[in-house]
Amino acid sequence: MKKIGFYITFTVFFLVGHAQDLLKGVEDSLPATEKVKAAFKSTRVINAHSIEMVARHNLDFRIMHRFGFISDGIKQLYGLDQASMRISFDYGITDNFTVGFGRSTFRKELDGFVKKRFLQQSKGLHAMPFSLVIAAGAVIYTEESFATIKPNTADRTAYYIQLLIGRKCNSRFSFQFSPILVHTNMPLNAADDQKIFGWGGGGRYKFSRRMAFTFDYHHPVGKLDSIYTSPLSMGVDIETGGHVFQLQFSNATGMNERAYLTQTTGRFFKGNIRFGFNLSRMFKTGKRKAA
Amino acid sequence: MKIIIVFLFFAALPFCLFAQQKLITKNATVSFYSFTPVENIEAKNNKLISVWDTATSHIEFSVLIKGFEFEKALMQEHFNEDYLESDKYPKAIFKGSIVGAHKIYLTVAGSYTTAVTGALTLHGITKQITAPAIIIVKNKAISATATFNILLADYAIKVPSLVADNISKNILIKIVVPSYQPFATK
8 A cells, every 4th residue: 555655656746747847858859050140240340351241131331431540649630630431332142142342532442342151150960160251352443543654444453352261259259360362463562562462360359248349450471562561450349239330440541451451551559540430230121031 | 466557557647647638839939029119120939839738737838049030130130149148048938837727628629718827037037927828729729829028127138228219118929829739758
């Protein structure tokens, strides 16, 4: 009889035990591979492309500004009297393919690019430790030339290809390597190399839910006039709904790939720093495909 | 001999009971709505899991936050990154029971108006909620719906003042279970 009692007790315990955690063992059938998103808040770290893409059928309208050198002092209101800007439209044809074009005041340059994500970082069953993106573009300057032999369109053109390999390590920290090759058909300084390779990278550290520190750096390799330096930028990203404000300090004037890699003049650690900001506004066009 | 049979009966009892009394669904839908004069926002997740023990009237729900789909990709990113922090708090879980379950006859066709009460864990915070629900029994198929509201402040979901007009403080949540299936024990 005692044993029966034991079994009844056991049965009751089993009932109670089960009722407490009905979901146990049920949840395992969920998608095993999960894409890692939002390594950076924007499609540019500061100057350089980031491993982020514009989502399908979204349009990223960007206004980028760089003021003069802070070291110019009060006469130039610490650089705020001068401004160089780039305005651009980037469009996501698919989630992994972006096209964009921009116009910079610096040398009145037009630039266009295509950007394709080949690998996206993911975790779970088929984990991928990093994202791999390739961006390629062309830059044409349209400002008037005072050279005796006028440059034609080809002479005014430069091309670039950039490999981006990056990883979101945790919800706060992401980094990327972004080696780049720029080919300028006719460099401004005739002694400079046509092909300039740049190694570099960038990163971000999110210190609050909507704000992050960012930096990017590239070191040009090749024969360049000694006035040209390595572009280094440090900034803060502030995200507010559909806008991302990127405030930064940088020594680069130009905001396209040719300009920042081969025509940066300031020495960052000698105070040749420009204040600047990028403003990104995302617009959605069309209906999103139901996934 | 008799005693052994009784033993076996009791030993087998829990397994038999559960095989028949637990209902499950893995493709229920949870959607939420934020209505403001500026903007209406909605998102949907059709991977809601629910297990209902009809013997004890306990019911549980679980859903992955990352599975919510918005019309705007950027909004979805912000929802995960800034509002719900889905890396830190990947799931929303409800554990509760059906009020007045003894008045629901799952073998008798009909529409039963009832309520579900229990603890909702979201964004790392657990609060008691009660949601009116309707359970429909038709041709032996059991479906259910529930609607309730939650306050973002209750779950420490902060909305920056800049977009405070775009996001309602009071979020409407709709649960739709198209059909509960008998729990298949392995």
